[in-house]
Amino acid sequence: MGTYARRYRVLAGLLFIIGGSPVAAQVAEVAVERRLAEELGLAVGDTLRLGPAVEPLTTLGVVSAIYEPMPDPAEIAKRERHIRMHLPDLAELLGAPDRVDRYGVGLRPGASADTAARVLNRTAFGYRAYTSRAIASESSQTFLVVSRFHRAIAVITIVASAVFLLCIMLLKVEERRLDAAVMRFVGVRRRTIFGALLLEAALIAALGSVAGSGLAYLAGAATNAYYRRFFDTGLTFSLITPEIIAFSVGLSLGLGIVAGSVAAWRLVHTRPLVLWGRG
Amino acid sequence: MSGLGWAVRSLIRQRLRTALAVIGIAISAAMLLDMVMLSGGIEKSFAELLLAKGYQIRLTPKGTLPFDTEATLDRASSIVARLRRDTAIASAGAVLGTSLYGRSRDSLVTLVGYGIQPEAQGVYQVQRGQDLARHDTLGVLLSASAAGLLRAEVGGTVSLVGRLDPQVATAGVSRQLVVRGIVRWVYDYRGQPSVGTILPVMQALAAVGPDDRASLVLVKARSDAAAPALAERLREEFPRLEVYSVADLVRFFKQRLVYFRQLSYILATMSLVVTVLLITTLLTITVNERLGEIATLRAIGIGRSTVVRQVFIEGAVLTVLGAVLGIALGLGTARYLDSILTSFPGLPAAFSFFVPRRETLTAAALVLLVTGSLAGLYPAWLAARAPIAATLRSEAT
Numbered sequence: 001m002g003t004y005a006r007r008y009r010v011l012a013g014l015l016f017i018i019g020g021s022p023v024a025a026q027v028a029e030v031a032v033e034r035r036l037a038e039e040l041g042l043a044v045g046d047t048l049r050l051g052p053a054v055e056p057l058t059t060l061g062v063v064s065a066i067y068e069p070m071p072d073p074a075e076i077a078k079r080e081r082h083i084r085m086h087l088p089d090l091a092e093l094l095g096a097p098d099r100v101d102r103y104g105v106g107l108r109p110g111a112s113a114d115t116a117a118r119v120l121n122r123t124a125f126g127y128r129a130y131t132s133r134a135i136a137s138e139s140s141q142t143f144l145v146v147s148r149f150h151r152a153i154a155v156i157t158i159v160a161s162a163v164f165l166l167c168i169m170l171l172k173v174e175e176r177r178l179d180a181a182v183m184r185f186v187g188v189r190r191r192t193i194f195g196a197l198l199l200e201a202a203l204i205a206a207l208g209s210v211a212g213s214g215l216a217y218l219a220g221a222a223t224n225a226y227y228r229r230f231f232d233t234g235l236t237f238s239l240i241t242p243e244i245i246a247f248s249v250g251l252s253l254g255l256g257i258v259a260g261s262v263a264a265w266r267l268v269h270t271r272p273l274v275l276w277g278r279g
Numbered sequence: 280m281s282g283l284g285w286a287v288r289s290l291i292r293q294r295l296r297t298a299l300a301v302i303g304i305a306i307s308a309a310m311l312l313d314m315v316m317l318s319g320g321i322e323k324s325f326a327e328l329l330l331a332k333g334y335q336i337r338l339t340p341k342g343t344l345p346f347d348t349e350a351t352l353d354r355a356s357s358i359v360a361r362l363r364r365d366t367a368i369a370s371a372g373a374v375l376g377t378s379l380y381g382r383s384r385d386s387l388v389t390l391v392g393y394g395i396q397p398e399a400q401g402v403y404q405v406q407r408g409q410d411l412a413r414h415d416t417l418g419v420l421l422s423a424s425a426a427g428l429l430r431a432e433v434g435g436t437v438s439l440v441g442r443l444d445p446q447v448a449t450a451g452v453s454r455q456l457v458v459r460g461i462v463r464w465v466y467d468y469r470g471q472p473s474v475g476t477i478l479p480v481m482q483a484l485a486a487v488g489p490d491d492r493a494s495l496v497l498v499k500a501r502s503d504a505a506a507p508a509l510a511e512r513l514r515e516e517f518p519r520l521e522v523y524s525v526a527d528l529v530r531f532f533k534q535r536l537v538y539f540r541q542l543s544y545i546l547a548t549m550s551l552v553v554t555v556l557l558i559t560t561l562l563t564i565t566v567n568e569r570l571g572e573i574a575t576l577r578a579i580g581i582g583r584s585t586v587v588r589q590v591f592i593e594g595a596v597l598t599v600l601g602a603v604l605g606i607a608l609g610l611g612t613a614r615y616l617d618s619i620l621t622s623f624p625g626l627p628a629a630f631s632f633f634v635p636r637r638e639t640l641t642a643a644a645l646v647l648l649v650t651g652s653l654a655g656l657y658p659a660w661l662a663a664r665a666p667i668a669a670t671l672r673s674e675a676t
Contacts, residue, residue: 053340053341053353053519077534077535077536077537077538078535079534141624142623142624145619145620145622145623145624148619148622149616149619149620152612152615152616152619153546153616156306156309156310156612157310157546157549159306160303160306160307160310160550160553163299163302163303163306164303164553164556164557166299167296167299167300167303167557167560167561168560170295170296170299171296171560171561171564174296174564175564175567227538230537
């Protein structure tokens with residue numbers, strides 16, 4: 001079993017560059033987040049003056065690495081900038097020796113995380129043990145809310161699209177009144193006309209679905225490109241899966257066929273003279 | 280017959296398609312209204328929340344937003360004293376936020392603690408009992424949730440515990456305090472168990488050190504109009520601190536919730552596009568079906584402008600019907616969507632994303648009406664340029 005301890009939340013606002021002067025042996029090593037390095041024009045080997053408050057900035061640090069943080073959806077909107085230091089250096093800087101915010105505990109292979117957390121919590125005083133799964137579940141609450149919001153918006157959009165599709169299909173079939181009347185006059189059976197209109201509705205729905213899927217891919221790509229640039233992150237914001245495509249195509253085909261059937265049924269049960277406008 | 284009557288008769292003639300179009304427009308209008316509310320509601324609701332107790336300015340440690348980190352500022356009392364001497368300032372008070380524990384039977388419950396200066400506080404409203412007196416070192420205020428967890432009521436006693444030391448399994452600081460009142464903490468999320476004491480007591484419980492630390496200082500200017508200039512002046516007077524006016528904080532908050540604002544713009548635009556498509560399609564097909572009727576009217580001397588007006592009125596009637604239904608529907612869906620978004624962890628319970636206001640409703644209705652009317656342009660143009668003789672000949676055959 002191994003452990004590690006971390007202190008975190010060092011404020012970017014407390015960092016100041018003092019140029020690339022020679023580095024003394026006792027100077028603390030600092031790893032700087034790539035975006036912060038870009039904003040402050042920092043490079044490996046530069047020296048920083050650090051402090052727990054704006055004044056005094058008495059501790060010297062040297063940029064030993066510039067790192068790219070893991071994309072984290074919880075962080076993107078905060079625009080916070082981070083640095084990393086060795087724990088003893090940070091503890092000394094903050095004037096809080098031997099204090100940490102949290103420990104990470106690695107279990108031996110086969111050991112149950114839930115059991116270990118229970119055992120630790122039974123004897124805990126001043127701390128609480130969580131499994132990684134519990135922390136992931138707790139920290140994903142924000143995204144669950146966003147996901148619920150997206151689902152609610154999706155339902156409204158689907159209802160609006162369904163009504164739109166019904167309306168368009170009805171109009172499309174009604175547009176064929178004269179054709180239907182002529183076909184009825186020359187003896188074409190109702191069932192044949194119904195089938196033809198239904199096929200037309202299905203074809204339109206299928207074409208619309210294909211065009212809609214293409215549009216969704218383009219919109220998704222544009223969304224990802226825009227927000228990746230906007231937030232300077234590698235996160236994926238819009239993900240169009242085969243399941244989503246299958247659901248959308250199935251729904252629009254189904255709705256198109258239902259709407260086409262209703263409209264075609266009305267049309268073939270109207271007298272030909274009425275369809276011709278003389279009834 | 281008036282243009283309106285004519286339009287209504289024309290729409291009634293095609294009941295099913297009119298009904299579907301109105302439902303479609305209503306759903307789009309509801310979405311538009313919700314998105315207009317969302318785009319402006321976030322900042323308005325946040326600004327109202329910040330001004331709930333009239334404090335227009337916040338001073339925090341350099342580089343931090345209020346309560347965004349655990350950073351604290353030192354010599355809080357001297358900062359407050361200096362601010363209170365300023366004639367442009369009506370009131371100023373420091374607040375310390377920390378985490379601590381309360382004893383409930385044999386166990387400890389985690390609490391959020393506020394150290395406040397009762398004579399100048401902007402973070403709570405007393406609901407039951409009484410407020411803390413200025414030097415009340417024995418009193419405590421509880422949120423309803425904290426009172427429930429600690430099984431305490433006004434007049435009862437609670438035991439609060441500061442830093443716990445795991446190595447010696449003991450509490451660093453412990454205080455027995457009398458519950459003076461049950462309060463609503465303005466910035467708490469739903470169910471947050473919060474307790475409040477006067478600042479020195481909370482500083483002792485939090486063990487933040489001897490240098491009189493606080494998380495922020497609240498400042499109330501003598502008038503709202505003077506607040507921005509005062510904030511600017513305080514920025515120069517306190518270069519080691521961040522000075523935020525309400526407008527500054529709203530700007531930061533907007534940056535954090537930029538996704539929702541942009542989403543609202545996109546969805547509102549899509550709603551308008553759907554409305555335009557629906558109305559244009561419906562009116563175009565209706566005009567095509569009625570070309571014979573239109574040609575006959577033109578032949579007996581009815582002017583182009585009358586025909587165009589007629590098509591416009593038909594579009595406007597559809598839009599108005601859809602908008603009226605849509606506003607009712609939108610208010611309902613806004614409540615539902617708000618209940619989802621306000622369940623964000625850590626969001627103040629008093630915050631709202633969708634705030635129905637007269638100006639929001641008016642803006643959404645106006646945008647819809649103008650867009651709906653514009654959607655009639657193409658079909659109106661079709662109706663106006665219908666060739667009279669050819670159309671009548673084709674109708675006759």
